[in-house]
Amino acid sequence: MKNHISWLFTQIHQWIDEGIIQKEQAERIIQRYLVYEKKTRYFSVSMIFPAIGAIICGLGVILFFAYNWESMHKFIKLSIIFSTLIVTHASAVYIRQNRPDIAALGDGLHLFGTMLFGSGIWLIAQIYHISEHYPNAFFIWGMGAILMAWALLSISQGIVASLIMIFWQGFEVFDFQIVHHIAPLVIFIGILLLAFYIKSIVLLFVGIFTLLLSLCFTVIELKEGLFFYIVFFYANILIALGINEHIRKKFAFGVNVFTLFGTLIYLIILYLLCFEGFLKEISHLYKLREFTDIGMMYYYGFLVIVIITWVNTLIPDFHEILFPINKIQSPALPMMVLIGIIAITHGWTEVRGNWIIQLFFNLMFIMHSIFYILHGCQRIHAGLTTLGCVMFIAIVFARYIDLFDSLLMRSLVFILTGMIIFGIGTYYTRAKKQRQHSL
Numbered sequence: 001m002k003n004h005i006s007w008l009f010t011q012i013h014q015w016i017d018e019g020i021i022q023k024e025q026a027e028r029i030i031q032r033y034l035v036y037e038k039k040t041r042y043f044s045v046s047m048i049f050p051a052i053g054a055i056i057c058g059l060g061v062i063l064f065f066a067y068n069w070e071s072m073h074k075f076i077k078l079s080i081i082f083s084t085l086i087v088t089h090a091s092a093v094y095i096r097q098n099r100p101d102i103a104a105l106g107d108g109l110h111l112f113g114t115m116l117f118g119s120g121i122w123l124i125a126q127i128y129h130i131s132e133h134y135p136n137a138f139f140i141w142g143m144g145a146i147l148m149a150w151a152l153l154s155i156s157q158g159i160v161a162s163l164i165m166i167f168w169q170g171f172e173v174f175d176f177q178i179v180h181h182i183a184p185l186v187i188f189i190g191i192l193l194l195a196f197y198i199k200s201i202v203l204l205f206v207g208i209f210t211l212l213l214s215l216c217f218t219v220i221e222l223k224e225g226l227f228f229y230i231v232f233f234y235a236n237i238l239i240a241l242g243i244n245e246h247i248r249k250k251f252a253f254g255v256n257v258f259t260l261f262g263t264l265i266y267l268i269i270l271y272l273l274c275f276e277g278f279l280k281e282i283s284h285l286y287k288l289r290e291f292t293d294i295g296m297m298y299y300y301g302f303l304v305i306v307i308i309t310w311v312n313t314l315i316p317d318f319h320e321i322l323f324p325i326n327k328i329q330s331p332a333l334p335m336m337v338l339i340g341i342i343a344i345t346h347g348w349t350e351v352r353g354n355w356i357i358q359l360f361f362n363l364m365f366i367m368h369s370i371f372y373i374l375h376g377c378q379r380i381h382a383g384l385t386t387l388g389c390v391m392f393i394a395i396v397f398a399r400y401i402d403l404f405d406s407l408l409m410r411s412l413v414f415i416l417t418g419m420i421i422f423g424i425g426t427y428y429t430r431a432k433k434q435r436q437h438s439l
Contacts, residue, residue, distance in 0.1 A: 077127055081120040088113040111156050114145050118164070135176070138168035146190035153194070158203045162191050162210040166217075173217045181294075184214040196251060204254045208238065208261050222295045228282060232269050232341055233302040238262025239334055240309040267368065267391070270337055273361040274395060306338065337364050365395050377428050380435050385428055389421055 012029060015021045021029075092109035095102060118141040124130075125137065145161035148154065165187055172178045187210050195203035212234055219226040241247050242259030272278045291299060372388030375381070396417050 077123065081116075081123055085113060085116050085120060088116060107152070107154060107156060110148065110152055110154065111160065114148055114157060114160060117141060117144050133176070135168050135171040138164055138171065142168055143186075143190075146186075149190070149194055153198050155198070155200050155203045158191055158194050158200075159206050162187065162206050165190075166210055166213055169214055169217045173221050177221060179218055179221045181218060184211055184218060187211050187214050196254070199251075199253045201253055201257060204257050205261070208257065212265075219295070219298055222292055222298070226291060226295050226298060228269075229299055229341065230302055231265060232338075233306050235262045235265035235269065236306045236334055236338060237302075237309050239266060240306070240313045244309075244313040246312075266334060266337075270361060270365050270368070271391075271394065273337075274358065274365055274398065276358055279358050279361070337361070362395065365391065369395065373424055377424070377431050380428075380432050382428075385424065389424060393417065393421070 012021070012026045016023060016026050088109055092106040092113065095106035095109065099106070118137075121137045121141055125132075142161055142164035145157055145164055149157035149161050165183070169180060169183045172180060187207065191203065191207040191210060194200075195207045212231070215230050215234065216227055219230050238258045239262040242255050242262060247258075248255045273282070369388045369391035372384045372391065374388075376384030376386075376388060
């Protein structure tokens with residue numbers, strides 16, 4: 001059980017003793033959060049240790065076989081591979097069905113079986129001297145892990161499957177320059193949909209990160225510049241999903257993952273765009289007309305997805321587009337930055353010069369920091385307020401290094417920045433006290 005829910009249950013008992021709420025109300029509150037807890041899957045300590053043990057044991061078995069492999073007969077080798085695989089999974093099934101108190105051990109044995117399945121692929125290839133394209137073994141292994149993850153609805157199997165599939169795609173791209181456009185789709189269906197189905201925050205995070213890596217591996221071989229745009233579009237999609245009211249109601253367990261992951265990527269890219277060197281490299285080297293046909297399909301395909309996602313997000317509450325009250329991200333700001341990125345891609349900035357677009361991105365970054373500070377103070381949210389202050393300090397120091405050579409001007413910048421941060425802290429403290437007083 002999560003810490004905040006345990007804390008809530010403890011507080012409920014105190015509220016009953018103090019007469020703040022009745023027992024009937026307390027039971028309804030407890031049932032509500034118990035239902036949410038049952039629906040959401042967490043990767044607990046009881047799952048971590050069996051998973052780690054299974055992986056280490058699997059590696060040990062592989063090394064053991066490698067040490068004694070040459071002295072064994074071919075049929076003995078095959079018997080060991082298949083019998084070990086069958087016994088491991090059969091034992092895991094028995095434990096899961098008959099010993100629910102140690103179900104984590106059963107999950108660990110299933111994971112051990114997945115490791116044995118991978119080692120069996122390599123060992124069988126060695127027995128029959130199969131020297132075919134070696135990444136195929138990772139693909140078969142990864143697909144087997146995905147099938148096991150769906151069959152068992154297992155978080156650990158899903159995580160292992162994600163790692164194996166990324167290794168497969170990485171070897172294909174960097175060793176053989178082969179691009180598999182279906183790879184991101186496999187990860188989306190096999191990992192992300194499973195995370196939504198079992199409502200696992202950990203697997204959702206792993207799936208989002210793995211899908212991003214898969215997309216990067218896919219487009220980096222087509223055109224390096226496409227990598228930047230796909231990552232930015234991906235971040236926009238995550239932000240839009242994170243503040244979408246329909247998504248927040250239906251998949252409440254995962255909206256924070258969408259928002260945090262997308263915002264982190266988005267803010268890093270926006271900060272880099274504030275600098276002339278990075279902006280010149282993007283605007284001069286990575287124009288749309290230099291993309292291949294497939295690259296343009298990826299670019300416009302993701303751009304369409306971004307637009308559709310934002311439209312679907314904004315239509316229900318268009319009146320809150322500038323500063324929504326109950327969200328940690330403003331839809332207006334990413335959309336304005338998106339327009340700037342499109343302008344760079346199509347070469348529109350060449351007419352006016354890079355300094356205009358650079359000024360635009362600097363202003364957008366400052367507006368984001370102001371938004372987070374104001375929104376954090378209004379909601380008494382220390383994390384948002386701190387993020388806004390850190391962003392403001394980062395951009396001020398970056399511009400301070402570029403623009404001010406005089407020691408007097410630099411000292412004034414430090415003083416002014418310190419006074420602003422001090423004022424924000426004072427305002428936040430006052431707002432927090434007013435909130436506590438009103439309650």
